[in-house]
Amino acid sequence: MTSTVSFQCLLRQGDTRAGGRIEERGARVCARVEIKGERGLWGVVAVYQPARSAAWLHENASRVRKGLPSVG
Secondary structure: OOOOEEEEEEEEEOOEEEEEEEEHHHOOOOOEEEOOOOOOEEEEEEEEEEEEEHHHHHHHHHHHHHOOOOOO
16 A cells, blocks of 8 residues: 655635645645645645655644544
8 A cells, every 4th residue: 555645735726725735746836736626726836845644644633633622
């Protein structure tokens, strides 16, 4: 099984800006990506390091939730 790698990115659609995790294949400045649940394409404005694997993100989310009893 291969692990999906993603990057935190700044995205823009018109005057709207948003941050999100983008799979490696779309994490390139000036790329146009489709965001699930959103209409139209979003432009990738910036790509931030380091890349993170899906396994790392899942483990980190679990660790953070353990430190927050109200969401655990």
